[in-house]
Amino acid sequence: MLCCPPVCRIRRICVTSEADRHPDHRTPNRIFLSALNATHDLDPPMCCGFEVWTPIEPNCLVDITSVIDIKRRALEQFASQMTSIDFGRCILGLHAYRSMIHLRGHGYAEAFVLVPADEYRRLSLRLL
Secondary structure (H helix, E strand, O other): OOOOOHHHOOOEEEEEOOOOOOHHHHHHHHHHHHHHHHOOOOOOOEEEEEOOOOOOOOOEEEEOHHHHHHHHHHHHOOOOHHHOOOHHHHHHHHHHHHHHHHOOOOOOEEEEEEEEHHHHHHHHHHHO
C-alpha cells in the first residue's frame, strides 16, 4: 500500500483522458487506475483528463493563449510523430476550436475532464 505523508498530499493528477483511443495513451490510465485502487484508504485526488488523440467532452476549459508559443515549440519536439501527421497544427487547431466556448473564438483553450477519483474510476472501468 502506498503511503503519502499529509505534507505532500496530492490534490490533482493529470493524465491522458480515459476516452483516448491511442494504446500508448491508454496504458498510463491503466497504471493510474491501478494506483488509485491501491490507495483507496487515502484522501483521493481530483482527476484531470486531457485530450491528445481523441477529443473529449470537457467540463473545464483553460485559456492557454499566453503560453501557446511555448506549446507550439514543445509540440515541434515530437519530430517522429510529425513525419506522417502535422500533429502540432491539428492540436493547435483543436485548441483554437475550444476557444469558441471559453473565449468567444479568440485565442486558445485547452480542454479537461475534471472529476473526483470515484467518478474517474467509473468512467475508466467503462472505457478501459
